[in-house]
Amino acid sequence: MLTRLFSDPSLLPDVQKYSSWAEDSDEDVRKIKDEDQVSQDDMESSDMRGDDSRTQSEHAGEDDEDDEVEEEDDGEDTEGDRPKKRGPKKRKMTQARIERSKLRRIKANARERTRMHDLNSALDNLRKVVPCYSKTQKLSKIETLRLAKNYIWALSEILRSGKRPDLVSYVQTLCKGLSQPTTNLVAGCLQLNSRNFLTEQQCQEGGRYGSASFSMHSYPYQCARLSSPHCQPGSNSHPLRTHGYCSTYDSLYGGSGSPEYNSPDYEPPLSPPLCINGNFSLKHQGSASPENEKGYHYSMHYSGLPGSRPSGGHNLFGSSGARSGIHSENVLPYHDMHLHHERPPVYDELNAFFHN
DNA sequence: TAGGCCATCTGGTCCT
DNA sequence: AGGACCAGATGGCCTA
Numbered sequence: 196m197l198t199r200l201f202s203d204p205s206l207l208p209d210v211q212k213y214s215s216w217a218e219d220s221d222e223d224v225r226k227i228k229d230e231d232q233v234s235q236d237d238m239e240s241s242d243m244r245g246d247d248s249r250t251q252s253e254h255a256g257e258d259d260e261d262d263e264v265e266e267e268d269d270g271e272d273t274e275g276d277r278p279k280k281r282g283p284k285k286r287k288m289t290q291a292r293i294e295r296s297k298l299r300r301i302k303a304n305a306r307e308r309t310r311m312h313d314l315n316s317a318l319d320n321l322r323k324v325v326p327c328y329s330k331t332q333k334l335s336k337i338e339t340l341r342l343a344k345n346y347i348w349a350l351s352e353i354l355r356s357g358k359r360p361d362l363v364s365y366v367q368t369l370c371k372g373l374s375q376p377t378t379n380l381v382a383g384c385l386q387l388n389s390r391n392f393l394t395e396q397q398c399q400e401g402g403r404y405g406s407a408s409f410s411m412h413s414y415p416y417q418c419a420r421l422s423s424p425h426c427q428p429g430s431n432s433h434p435l436r437t438h439g440y441c442s443t444y445d446s447l448y449g450g451s452g453s454p455e456y457n458s459p460d461y462e463p464p465l466s467p468p469l470c471i472n473g474n475f476s477l478k479h480q481g482s483a484s485p486e487n488e489k490g491y492h493y494s495m496h497y498s499g500l501p502g503s504r505p506s507g508g509h510n511l512f513g514s515s516g517a518r519s520g521i522h523s524e525n526v527l528p529y530h531d532m533h534l535h536h537e538r539p540p541v542y543d544e545l546n547a548f549f550h551n
Numbered sequence: 552t553a554g555g556c557c558a559t560c561t562g563g564t565c566c567t
Numbered sequence: 568a569g570g571a572c573c574a575g576a577t578g579g580c581c582t583a
Binding site for chain 2: 337
């Protein structure tokens with residue numbers, strides 16, 4: 196049966212797609228074949244369990260290809276203890292029908308796998324645009340959805356109120372309904388970056404904002420997943436370093452390199468490094484040391500705007516941008532990076548908002 | 552070891 | 568008939 200399945204051209208696309216998810220690893224393909232074998236065994240065993248199918252099959256063996264023979268349940272139908280079943284009468288499960296049924300089930304399984312992989316792929320894309328993203332330690336599905344919902348809500352509130360929110364309420368909004376570990380993670384990222392911001396903010400503005408305030412310009416979004424100076428090998432000062440969390444924010448302005456871009460397992464974000472004004476920063480160019488790769492796990496996606504930069508840092512849009520190494524030519528319009536996606540209207544609104 | 556998370560299988564339902 | 572979608576069941580893996 197399995198041999199027939201894999202030699203069946205009509206099934207090959209499914210099987211090949213199936214194996215391509217496993218990156219064409221022979222071992223994975225073998226595993227998949229084994230799984231298929233197991234599933235078939237399961238089906239066969241379930242066939243054996245179900246509704247006298249074994250007896251029917253044995254009968255079917257006698258009139259093997261006779262699909263049109265109606266099943267005769269006269270004994271049951273005439274008995275008063277069980278109601279007569281409605282609907283079309285069951286047909287005899289001939290060997291051919293069993294084979295076709297198995298084939299359908301295998302194809303349906305393959306489709307279901309495809310569907311779930313697509314779903315997971317979409318979820319991965321979502322993970323990349325919510326405030327905390329890690330390639331090595333992913334948020335769970337449910338936490339990703341919750342965080343995304345909260346994030347959308349928080350951004351909507353900004354647009355609606357047009358006010359500069361405080362860090363505490365922002366964190367509370369983002370973490371609403373999240374599990375404790377995820378809450379700690381998100382809050383840690385946000386507070387870390389706000390602290391960096393405040394340091395600079397207070398230097399520049401004499402601490403005009405309270406300790407719980409931070410610029411809405413530093414709202415997290417995916418600007419660029421750059422290494423933080425705190426994550427450099429020589430620095431142990433980063434409070435979250437031991438947890439593998441690194442801030443994007445300060446590295447965006449003061450970072451010397453972006454090791455993860457040279458990391459073999461680094462994947463550019465599907466979503467472009469979006470800044471809150473709708474522009475996107477490109478990868479940092481610079482030296483990178485392999486050991487820095489470990490420094491990047493979690494990152495905050497902070498946009499850089501005037502007045503929201505940490506000490507020693509620069510912003511993307513002010514005059515210091517050139518000094519920071521983030522030049523205007525490194526900021527591409529959305530469509531340059533997102534060729535296949537429509538720009539959500541919210542970006543335009545945000546753009547207008549933050550330029551007022 | 553219990554619990555959380557995940558991938559997969561499976562049968563049911565709805566739709567084309 | 569067949570595909571898409573869904574939810575329940577199951578087993579594996581990982582972590583506290």
